[in-house]
Amino acid sequence: MAKKTGVFICSGCGIGESLDVDALVKVAAKECKAPVCKTNGFLCGKEGVELIKQDIAAGELDCVLVVGCSNRVNYEAFDFGPSVVVERVNIREQVAWSQQPNDEDTQAMAEDYIRMYMAKAKTVEAPEPYIAENLSKTIMVVGGGLAGMTAAIEAAKANYQVLLVEKEAALGGWLNKVYKLAPVKAPHTELEDTNLEARIAEINDNPNIKVYTSAVIEKTAGGPGLFDVTIKQNGNEIIERAGAIVLATGAVPYNPEKLGHLGFGMSPNVITQSMFEEIAKKGTITRPSDGKEVKKIAFIQCAGSRDQEHLPYCSAACCIESIKQSLYLKEQDPEAQAYVFYKDIRSSGQYEHFYKKAQMAGVMFIKGDVTDVSEGDEGTLVIEADDLLMGDKTMADEIDLIVLANGMVPTTAFEEGVYMGLGAVAAVTEGAGEAAASCDAPAVPPATIIKSNILNLQYRQGPELPDLKYGFPDSHYICFPYETRRTGIYAAGSVRRPMDMGQSVGDGVGAALKAIQCVELTEQGAAVHPRALDISFPDFQLTRCTQCKRCTDECPFGAINEDEKGNPLINPTRCRRCSTCMGACPERIISFKNYSVPMIGNMLKAFEVPEEDEEKPRILIFACENDAIPAIDMAGISRLQLNAWIRIIPVRCLGSLSLVWINDAMSRGVDGVLLLGCKHGDDYQCHFMKGSELAEIRLSKVSETLDRLGLESERVQARTVSIMDYEVIPKMLAEFMEKIEELGPNPMKGF
Amino acid sequence: MVDNKISSAPIKYDNTFAKEIYSLENGHYVKMCMQCGMCAVSCATRQIMDYSPRRLFNLIRAGKKEEFMRSNTMWMCTTCCMCKVRCPRGIPLVDVMHDLKALALKQGYVEYPQAAFYQAMWAEAFGRGRVFEGGIMARFYLKRGWNEIKKALGMKDLGMEMLKHGRMPIVPPRKIKGLKSLQQIIQRAQSLQEKEAK
Structure with missing residues (x-):
């Protein structure tokens, strides 16, 4: 317990001009009885810091109150090692700079802050890190597609052991199904090979990567540094310990059976993008109905995507896929005609060059809403649409093949193989709301967890990652990419948000880095983002626990499990130190050292x-x-x-x-x-x-x-x-x- | 804004006409249009055009030859180059418009006065090596027909005033020296242009 508190008041940065520093010293030394109280005109400078260091050495201070600037600045200057608690009293931004200078109320405010932090210093203690035993720094990657393979290779290159778990018999994921890739290299106009063999060989040749194919995850227990993963492969169960998990299970195409209004199922010549890849991979592009070579093709963009009744979001990759596929046909027959019916062509970044290339090749882009798809003569098809650019009806006939750009759905959005559409998710939330209404206290609706049978977490709050939106398990697309709402599990690739091949590679690298940060910080007993490096952790006085389960319910990261009696079981490595549990506990038995x-x-x-x-x-x-x-x-x-x-x-x-x-x-x-x-x-x-x-x-x-x-x-x-x-x-x-x-x-x- | 409707029959995409346009010297640029409309908002004469340049390009791609040929869009282009410098796709719209005008003349779509003026001006320049205003005027009104000539006669007072002040010469200037050579140069350039477009 901190007993000896030193108060150091800085009078620089305009503090001395707007406040009576001597009076502040009086409050700290006389009223609050601080054993040491000194002032300096430039406390974060060399002399000022030296002043504090001398007193720490001489007076054995165990707590230092730095009265001056905000704790958002100069934190390195005022770091005196783990045994000295430093509390920062902000009288610069919050008092001197934002209040009337030399006013009695301003002075009172600064004095009050010193009193408040002196009161805090009485009970504050230096936190000691929780360092678990048998911590693993292995990174487990779930899903051996492009993002997963990239994450595995990158983590292995950084000298971490990697476990790569793939459901199918071979690595590669979606890459196995595509003919060629859209360009990622300059000049960004040429189709590229998938280069799959080389990627797989790189993984197989890397001694740091252990690959499990035809394997699924039965169970994931523990937390960061301590994940005990039961892998089921060929009927055998293998238990591996991992430090962090990269979830890269990807996405699957949206079910085209639901796209009857765009002609799917009406004619065998209405197909999806993935079916078209298969045809292109076989060789000549022909009509499925009679094998006639395709002379006129139409792509319908946003088939399902950006549609409130299907997928409300943009699937991000389909525009470029359609451009790529139209070029397959132009490659085969430059005279063939290709039409793309689109809402907006989203060819972000360097893909603009690729879009231009397709235009140069003569691909016709028609901005319009497709209103009808019907059959014409001899197996041909007819598309009718509202042409938004000409403000008129439009029609394309004698089409041999229609390709629907049917978008993607994350693998985490399926429960027992059934896609949990928007309705289902809403129903889950409503049900939870009713349950909450019936108990005395109003509660936040719990996060939706779709039992997608991917990780099978042994977490009290549910077996999979909480859903952010539409089944994607991210936590915040912009501020904290890769972070899911389960510490130590990072999503990468199209399971995180719809994305194309190039972005999946970037995601694989990013998530691998997050996983590395996580195992390294866990080893130090520190929190990960956003309170990175914080070594405090919650302490439960379980003797006074009433098993009300509020902490286990409300923890945003599912860090707290329960025993059979309902007592909370904290997993400190899962904790992100937000202290939501502390606020939730009606008995106030949860506290941090500081x-x-x-x-x-x-x-x-x-x-x-x-x-x-x-x-x-x-x-x-x-x-x-x-x-x-x-x-x-x-x-x-x-x-x-x-x-x-x-x-x-x-x-x-x-x-x-x-x-x-x-x-x-x-x-x-x-x-x-x-x-x-x-x-x-x-x-x-x-x-x-x-x-x-x-x-x-x-x-x-x-x-x-x-x-x-x-x-x-x-x-x-x-x-x-x-x-x-x-x-x-x-x-x-x-x-x-x-x-x-x-x-x-x-x-x-x-x- | 004049906003001609396209004929009510649905557009049936037929690329025969588009290919004809693409084969012009700058015609292939029409493919590159991404329909952003920057040309339309930059155009000083957009208000009196039947279709904005963007729409004109879409007509070409949709294969609507008659609507295209009968529209005044390319004739209203003042070649101010605002669209050309602003086009995010780098399409030299002025050059494209020029090609389109040339094609329309070649195929006999001369209903707009601008077309007659272009022809008159060119005939003067080609036949004399320099421009004679009186000649252009005579050729223009003869091409436009009796109604236009009547209109021109209505302006005779103005003409007399111009004559009085020496603003309108009556005697045509002399042909330039080496007119033959100039004509040969022009013909050579034209044949080169046609070759290149193919």
């Missing part, structure tokens, strides 16, 4: 709440460290004036919000509490998926508590901010303040 419910409780009890007649209200802000705190810092950097009555407490995630904090704050006479967290909902930005959503749901219960205290529930409100929202923060605070002034001061003041 972050706990009492610690924050002490902080909010430490600042002064002026009497009612002083007319100085107090607003407590719980701000998420991921987006809200940076936004507030940026408001300070931009010298935006913030409200003078606020006191900010950073939290790891709003998911860690404990209702007891609100209760405590209110009973102290704080006039309002504002929660600043990330956007939630469908396109959430929460770094821990559901933290801010959970906080708002918990808030809905707080009104009860407030009623009991005789207070208005509007005194506690939640707002969402993104990192770029710093400009709106002053207005947001002003509006909240207005509301609080309307309600009048908290009657609990002075009790």
Whole structure:
């Protein structure tokens, strides 16, 4: 337990000009009884850091309070090794830069922050990493297609042992089925060979890669560094230990049987892109019905994709596939005619050259909605469409072959071989909602888990990866690619999002790197993204556990299993340290060495709440460290004036919000509490998926508590901010303040 | 905006006509159009064209020869080059338009006054080695027929004023020296152009 706390106050960067630093020293040394309290005009400089180091050496300080800038800067300068806890008190961005200089309220704010962090320092401890035994650094790749093979090769090249598990008898996946690839090399106009033999040979020749073909995964237990995977191959069960998993099981074409409105099933001459690859691979492109050489071909793009009744998303690869396939025909017969009916040609990046090449070859691109496909004479077909560019009906007849670009569905979207379309997913969520409504507390609908029989995880929350959207198991397409909602399992290739061959290669490399990061950090006992390098981990006082299962339910990463009695079983290597469990626990038995419910409780009890007649209200802000705190810092950097009555407490995630904090704050006479967290909902930005959503749901219960205290529930409100929202923060605070002034001061003041 | 509807019969994609266009000197560029419409929004005379250049190109690709030939689009092109410099696909639209005009003249689609003017101007330049305004005027109105000549007579006061001020010569200028050689050069260039297009 930290006993000796040194306070070091920096007066640089304009702090000294707007605050009375001597008075701050008085608060720290006299009032809070810090054994060491020093000031420096340039604390992060060489001399300043030396000053702190000397005191650590001499006075054996075990906790250092750096009073100055935000913890988002200079963290390396103020790193004094694992045994010294460093707490950063931000009086630069949050006080000196965003408040009236040399004002009595500004001074009070800075003094309060010192009191708050001194209170925190009393109980904060240096975290020790959890280092599991028999950790493995092997990387298991599930799926031996292009993305999986790339991930395996890249990880093996980086000198990690790799297990490559493939369901089929041969590696290659989708590549086995295609004739040629769209170009990835300059000049980006020539068809390329799949080069499959060379890729497989590279894997077979690499001593670091162990390949299991015709194998499936029966069971995946454990967590990062400790995955115990049961592989079933030819009736034998093999158990392997892996450190991280790359999921690269790919996608399958959308079921064309559902595309009857585009003529599939009406004529054998209406086929899908994959069927066309087969025909092209055999040699001459002929009609399936009678073997006549194809002279006129039509491609229908977005057959299923970008269609609310089928696949609402863009399948990303089909435009280029159709261009490629039209060139197969042009290669065979330059006089043959090819039509592409499209919504938008999405030939991103260098593929534009390929698109141009097809245009030069005479492929006709028609932007239009296909309205009808019918049979003409002698096995030919007729397409009718609305030509959107000419604003008229259009028709192409005497077509020998129609190819439907039927898009892709991730392998994770199938339950027992049945595609879980949108309806099914919605039904699952609704059912969960009802179940939640029946119990006393409102709950966030649990993430949909489609039992796709791929990984068969031994996780309490379900056997597969949670679905983000449409069956794709990602967690956030933009902010954290490859990350699924299961720590240590990274999705790559078209199972993550629809993508083409070139992108799959990139994905394989990226996911392999993520897997390597994961095994390395797990070895150090540290968290992975987004709290990378954090070595604290939650500690459960199980003797007081009531088996309410809130922590096991609410953990966004499924890190907590249960024993048969319902006691939580933490898997520390799965933990990402968001502390959602800490906020969820009604018994408050979950804590971190450097972050706990009492610690924050002490902080909010430490600042002064002026009497009612002083007319100085107090607003407590719980701000998420991921987006809200940076936004507030940026408001300070931009010298935006913030409200003078606020006191900010950073939290790891709003998911860690404990209702007891609100209760405590209110009973102290704080006039309002504002929660600043990330956007939630469908396109959430929460770094821990559901933290801010959970906080708002918990808030809905707080009104009860407030009623009991005789207070208005509007005194506690939640707002969402993104990192770029710093400009709106002053207005947001002003509006909240207005509301609080309307309600009048908290009657609990002075009790 | 004039926005001629295409004939109500559905477009039946027939590439015979498109191939005819592609075989012109700059005709193959028509293939490269991706229908973004940059030419249409850049065009100063788009408002009076039957079809914007983009639509004209699509007519060609759809095989609508009659609509194409009867449209005024290429005749309204002032060769300002705005579309040419802006086309993201690098299509030299002005050059394409020129080829299209030449083709229309060759095939006898001369209903627009611009066509007659082009022919008159060219005949003057070719036959004399320099341009004589009076000659162009005479040729133009003769080509356009009796109604146009009547219109021209309506402007006789203006003509008289121009004559008075020496703005309109009556006597044609002399032919240039070595006209034969110039004509040979032109003919050679034309045959080269035709050869290249093939």
